[in-house]
Amino acid sequence: MIELNIKKLKRELPLNLMILPGFIFIILFSYVPMAGIIIAFQRFIPAKRLFGDQQWVGLKNFKYVMSLPNFDNILWNTFYIASLKVILGLVVPIVIALLLNEMKHVLLKRSIQTAIYLPHFLSWVVLGGIFIDILSPTNGLVNTLLNKLGLNSIFFLGDNKWFPYTMILTDTWKDFGYGTIIYLAALTGINPNLYEAAQMDGANRWKQTIHISLPGIQMVIVLLMVLSLGNLLNAGFDQIFNMYSPMVYESGDILDTFVYRIGLLDAQFGVATAVGLFKSVIALILVSTSYYFAYKFADYRIF
Amino acid sequence: MKNNQPSSKAILLLISLMLTTGFISACSSNSPEKQTNAPTQSPANNSSTGNDEPKEAVSGDADPFGKYETPLAIRFTRDVDNDTQDNIIPKTPGETIEDNRWLKAFTEKLGINVTYDWTVSTGDAYTQKMNVTLTSGDLPDMLRVTPAQMKQLAEADLIEDLTPYWEQYASDDLKELYAEQGPAVLNSAEVNGKIMGIGKADVYGDGVYLWIRKDWLDKLNLPEPTSLQDVLKISEAFTTQDPDGNKVNDTYGLALTKDLYGGAMGLEGFFAGYHAYPNMWIDDGSGNLVWGSTLPEVKESLKALSEMYKAGQLDKEFGVKDGGKVAESVAAGKIGIDFGAQWNPMYPLISNYQNDPNANWVGYSLVSVDGKPALSPQRFQADSYWVVRKGFSNPEALIKMFNLHVELNWGKTGDFDYYYMPAANDSVGVWKYSPVQPASAFKNIRAFQEIEEARKNNSFDSLTGEALAIYRNIKAFEEGDASQWGWPKIYGAEGVYRHGVNYMDNERFMYEKFAGPPTETMAERKSTLEALEKETFVKIIMGAAPLDDFDKFVDNWYKVGGTDITKEVNEWYATTK
Incomplete structure (x- = not known):
């Protein structure tokens, strides 16, 4: 059974390699930036950096937009x-x-x-x-x-x-x-x-x-x-x-x-x-x- | 089918891109960067306290032009505009953004070696890139930032207080330059009473003028305008009396765009005729600041504009046309009146001349409805300030560079013809090679005065510097170089600066009184209020809303945030008195 899986893996290795760049791309440009979601809950000042000493404001940004x-x-x-x-x-x-x-x-x-x-x-x-x-x-x-x-x-x-x-x-x-x-x-x-x-x-x-x-x-x-x-x-x-x-x-x-x-x-x-x-x-x-x-x-x- | 790619989410893409960069650099630098960063900061400055004493300059004394014994390396960033890319670099063989006469001058005369962390094209790209740089935490030594960024940096204690350096190191010429249009120019960079940055000296510009097609005036036997009523009559005649003689009713009076305001094809000059000053903060006469767009004089001007629209004197479609589109109408010879800055002959008016050599635009001073002179509205348009990274060893170096820029261009030891617009390089503006570019707001009008003097005495040999360079361009036009058409329109015997001199001598300027960084509520509500204002004004002019909607607009404006902004602006105003 295991032997079979290894064989299968070997055979499909090129295919897996081909999907790798796309995979990395998605991770890098779709998942990693999700960390930036925290900005939605901050009074964000770029100069203080993303994980720096930003002021947390809870849902204020959302409330502010809805109040406009x-x-x-x-x-x-x-x-x-x-x-x-x-x-x-x-x-x-x-x-x-x-x-x-x-x-x-x-x-x-x-x-x-x-x-x-x-x-x-x-x-x-x-x-x-x-x-x-x-x-x-x-x-x-x-x-x-x-x-x-x-x-x-x-x-x-x-x-x-x-x-x-x-x-x-x-x-x-x-x-x-x-x-x-x-x-x-x-x-x-x-x-x-x-x-x-x-x-x-x-x-x-x-x-x-x-x-x-x-x-x-x-x-x-x-x-x-x-x-x-x-x-x-x-x-x-x-x-x-x-x-x-x-x-x-x-x-x-x-x-x-x-x-x-x-x-x-x-x-x-x-x-x-x-x-x-x-x-x-x-x-x-x-x-x-x-x-x-x-x-x-x-x-x-x-x- | 709706495309699923994020291409239609340009903003989100931009933001996520920005975040990615910030995130990656933040990740990679979590532990190591704090250590690598520390040595570059001066030891005295590791804590955020005790920065009040100015650091000792390397040369030891407060000489505005003192040279550093050991060369001082300074990291800058910069933007490169189209003019630099397309004209200046090709016309100066051997010189590049990184290696040129200005950077050599800074090295030789001041011992300052300028390097650039990055260069990008002008405009939004620079602001975006600067935001990424700020987020990365790896600041260059000297940065050009927006007023909002400066305020944030100052509040985060990331930039140096420049007050003592300005006082000790600014040369007399430089100080004079920054006092020309009032103390607000320098004070606008104050945060909590300290000068945190140095902006442009010519931030207010040098006047709004009235441009009219003189060939049409002559053809229809109309006099030159001396009052706004004249302008209204001219506008009517330009619309109904077929000034272009093509037997088709296809011309308009006044040029205007969907943005309403602007340095060309803007309405500020028209409004000023009714002593209305929309889109800027003005003193209401009792020492309080008020948003000009909300005053009754604006309503009067809108009434006049809506009547002009109804009579077909304005492009029916101006509401969807931006400056580029309206410039096409100007080029096609459809428009005869334009309110705008002195440079309007360079854009967009020259395109009219290129299509029709008879098109003769002449600049006049602003006119008013009641004989009381109209003041030229001068908005405070500070888009950027130079600031110095907290902890940089020699903040005064920035001031010294400003000093040298002024000295080499306009000073006694200067060489305008080498550092500003050298004739040897086809008079391109090599001054842009310098990272800092302070310039006098009135230098152009003064150059006109010199040329005018020479014209009177008929002796052009005595001209030097900028006046000489300009005179050469005027002469080139007279000798058949049609591409120089704009120069005589501005600096010629009939040039618009005839009126500029009058503006300058008689102080015919209405300077915007609020010059600080955006206030709290302003940052939040500015675009909402702007949208409200433009929507209302455009609709009133087009007759899609009754004139009395103006009163509703004023109420709404105050309700939606204007009340708070007015309060904050007046608090700022009180601190400057």
Whole structure:
């Protein structure tokens, strides 16, 4: 028995070695920094060093953040924008993947696939500038089009009614190509025999999609859903920071932009860490519960 | 799909990175570093008491320029800006950040050997890196830190009290330089009555001006502005009378950004026309400080701005545009009025000239609604102070370096043409090679006065130093070098400093009165209050909120923390009187 294990270990040694750098990386950059969580409970002064003579303040940082005017509003904005992003971020790629999967023209399919994947690589700093121009109410592309159709101009980035949806749609546009590729990969993994058999039984395209394609990628959908639930408080700092303005603080200010302003600009590290910890704890709870439900109802497990 | 990588968590990543570094170094140094650190500290200073006596300088006397017999090694840190990287280093062959004429001068004249623990690019990167350095506990001998960092370091007893060294070692020229804009410049670095750091001498800047496209004025037969009413009329004409002659209604009067305030395309100069001074602490006339944005004059200015917005004189979208975006409109010739500092011709106005050689921006002094001269609002913008690590053997060396910087550039034994902007190196600012860079707030206006004098006498041979370097640039423009367009706009016969001289001679400045490090509540609430202020003002200007929301804003401002901040600021003010 022991001999067998040694043999097995020997055989798998290269594989274990390959995972080692990733393992060290995680330890170093994900677990070690967790020691910094203590900052959330301190009045942190960098010059006194991390484990130095810092003043402990208990939950004061948390209380302080919650006591700030607008905190409820900011929390709601964050949750609202992030959850709509999560939902659209799941639905749109699945639909597009299923549609692309039905395409017979391989070259066209590949071109579309690449084209929708491209925006994923652009940074929000660049896209922010472009969107400000495209969405401009006076001479932007979108509003010129709306005017031609006899509609009034919409100030997408300056109107509190429109700002959150502009964020959600542009974010989905930027990243749906990435998700589509994952689902397309999953779709190619489905045994073609199943489709043939279904055709024999007289199932049309729609029925095939419902009964073969979707169940075939169910596991991937559940996995991505579970993981994305951890993002319910991540409304996207890069994007909103590059496109928001004082006019839309009311509907667009989110936890991360808020923390940026009070944490980094005003150097209140304790407060910034407290908000970070708050977000992480909520994300942990969400991921754990969704994982539990995925296991219970879809019999799905990652570990 | 929402990306699961932490890329969208830029802040948290930064913070965790910072913590990692701090944690690792803290871990590795838990036991050994305390021992390795001890010998570098002077024995007299191991305990935190008994530091009141200034340590003896190596040379023994208080000579502001005394040279150390045994070379003194000093560890610095520094930031390198784009100008240094792209212009200065390429134009000075053989010189680097670590080895150059300034560091040689410090070695030869003072016996000080400067080394850098690290160098990074200017701005946030420097502040971040400094935070990491502070957390690591391994401080360089001399550090440039933010006001908040200085206060923390002072309270943690990690930096030297510089008061005695300043008194004994600062040269007369240096002392004069720091007194130019009032005692607050030096006193702002006081913590508990002791000078803990030396900041910039030119911290207030030298004036806000009114920039107007003179070619548009001439085209529409409008007079130069002498009152704010004139400016309003000009703004209207620039909007409705098609000054660019393209038969399209596509021009605006006044430039403004979503940030409202700023050294270029800012509104401070406009507000000053109503004797309103938002975004700074001013004396309310009874000896108490008050936040300028909350005063009734601001409401009046906002009313005027909202009327301008309604009439189409302001960019409908300014609320989403930052300085870079508005500068694009200026470059495209859409805007005719800009409030900003003397350097505005260098940015952003020159880009307008580059696209349209007819664009002729001329600087005027600020104008007011009621004939009472508008004062130029001068915010106290101390972003950094030099401090000396507690226990460093020769704190006075910092002051000596300041002395030498002033002396070599502007002193009697100095050589401006070698140490500041040498013509031999295409007049790049080699003064930036020096780690410490004190400069007079009014040196530019004085240089203008020298050039003006030479113009009157038509004898430019007598020009020296900075005035000569500037005159060469003006001449270069006259001889066809279009890239030097900004110089005559500032220093020429029609230059903006005509009005700068007037400002300086008649004290037409409204200096911000609060100059201390951020107070307790200010540190906590500043960004919240700023957000409240900008949101309200932008909305009022755009007509998205009624003018009377200003009164609600004032109430809210006091409620959300303004009351405490005002109290703390006035306590600070009382200690300076």
